[in-house]
Amino acid sequence: MKITRARALGTCFGVRDAIEAALDPAFKGDLTIVGQLVHNPQTVQKLRDHGVQMVDSLDDEIESRNVMITAHGTAESVKEKLSDRGFTVYDASCPLVLRVHTAVRRLVSEGWHPVVFGQEKHVEVRGIVGDLEDYTVVGGSGDIEKLAGKARIGIVCQTTHRITEARGILDEIRNRFPEMEVEFVDTVCKPTKDRQSAVEELADDLARGQGVMVVVGGYNSSNTRKLLEVCSERQVTAHHIENEDQLESAWFTGVEHVGITAGTSTPHEVVDAVHVRITELSR
Ligand code: SF4
Numbered sequence: 179m180k181i182t183r184a185r186a187l188g189t190c191f192g193v194r195d196a197i198e199a200a201l202d203p204a205f206k207g208d209l210t211i212v213g214q215l216v217h218n219p220q221t222v223q224k225l226r227d228h229g230v231q232m233v234d235s236l237d238d239e240i241e242s243r244n245v246m247i248t249a250h251g252t253a254e255s256v257k258e259k260l261s262d263r264g265f266t267v268y269d270a271s272c273p274l275v276l277r278v279h280t281a282v283r284r285l286v287s288e289g290w291h292p293v294v295f296g297q298e299k300h301v302e303v304r305g306i307v308g309d310l311e312d313y314t315v316v317g318g319s320g321d322i323e324k325l326a327g328k329a330r331i332g333i334v335c336q337t338t339h340r341i342t343e344a345r346g347i348l349d350e351i352r353n354r355f356p357e358m359e360v361e362f363v364d365t366v367c368k369p370t371k372d373r374q375s376a377v378e379e380l381a382d383d384l385a386r387g388q389g390v391m392v393v394v395g396g397y398n399s400s401n402t403r404k405l406l407e408v409c410s411e412r413q414v415t416a417h418h419i420e421n422e423d424q425l426e427s428a429w430f431t432g433v434e435h436v437g438i439t440a441g442t443s444t445p446h447e448v449v450d451a452v453h454v455r456i457t458e459l460s461r
Contacts, residue, residue: 179430179460181453182383184376184439188394190369192272193443196249197221199270200230210242212260213301215249215270216443217396219420236260244268250301251275253308271305274367278306278334281363285332286310290361293325295344296336300400303336319347322354330359337367338401338442340374340408369442370401377405380437381412387435391416392425394452395441402441421448422455430459 193216200215207229214232215225222232233240236259244266247257251271260267282292291312296303298315307313314324314331325331331351335344341364348362377391384391391409393416395402402418409416414437417429430436436456440449 179433180389180435181456181460182380182435182437183449183453184373184380184437186369186372186376187438188440188442188444188446188449190272190367190442192249192274192367192369196246196270196272197225199268200225200246201228205230205244208242209244209246209268210240211246211248212236212240212252213248213250214398215246217399217402217441218443218445218448219396220448221443221445240265246270248301249275251279251305252301253305255309256305272337272367274337274365274369275302275305278302278337278365281334281365282306282310282332285334285361285363288332290330290332291328293331293333294336295333295339295347297400300336302338306334306336316347318343319350322347322351325351325355325358328355328358330361332361332363334363334365336400337365338370338404339366340404341366341371342374373401373439373442374404374408377408377437377439380439381409381414384409384414384435384437385412388433389414389435389437390429390433391437391439392429392452392456393418393439393441394420394449395444396420399441399443402444405439405441419452422451425452425455425459427459430456436460 210231245260246268249272293314295316393405406416
């Protein structure tokens with residue numbers, strides 16, 4: 179059985195740098211992360227093992243002096259609130275998320291109504307819109323009517339959005355509101371684009387050879403779900419797992435080609451362990 183890894187997969191530099199920062203021994207266990215730093219259970223456990231505490235929101239009790247903002251970023255007002263409460267704030271926001279914040283500030287200053295293509299409740303999107311008085315989040319075609327009556331809209335994307343989907347919605351907006359002025363800033367990050375194009379290539383290969391894909395990533399990871407969507411569109415069977423223990427030998431019976439891909443918060447050692455386990459199961 180042939181096993182192929184997607185040519186780009188797993189942890190991106192933004193997540194890697196944030197994890198390294200949180201594991202810095204200088205914190206001596208005196209650190210709380212607000213929100214999930216990464217959507218990966220093994221990494222979350224490693225952080226806990228290093229004494230890092232995690233809370234879901236600012237309303238939760240924080241016992242450390244140091245507080246870390248996740249790679250997904252947050253609103254300036256949130257950082258100010260934390261400082262006002264006496265915490266020392268460490269900002270592990272990915273520079274490519276901060277690029278989205280900068281793009282939105284520029285659009286607003288130029289008089290565009292800010293629009294974000296993304297998931298309304300996702301922490302990254304909450305951070306992008308958190309300081310805005312007026313904005314619209316478009317999760318899909320069903321949200322386009324929310325833009326009725328706007329004269330000028332400036333659009334950015336959640337960094338992990340599928341760029342093909344974003345361009346499709348953009349076309350729908352232009353067709354539905356031909357009079358509307360639209361400025362689009364492509365803020366899907368390069369690591370996401372690389373992983374999306376790599377999984378598309380591999381899924382096309384698997385579709386030709388009746389192969390199956392194994393997608394490794396947290397069940398609550400947005401970008402991992404996008405990798406599964408790519409497989410589903412090509413009618414390639416995909417199995418979503420968080421670690422190698424969840425692999426089932428029956429998935430590979432009679433299969434000649436297995437592809438492996440992984441979301442941007444999946445550590446490379448987890449991908450390696452999955453690869454080894456599939457090799458064992460194929461014997
Ligand atoms: S997915 Fe992109 S924006 Fe998000 S942390 Fe990784 S590199 Fe940064």
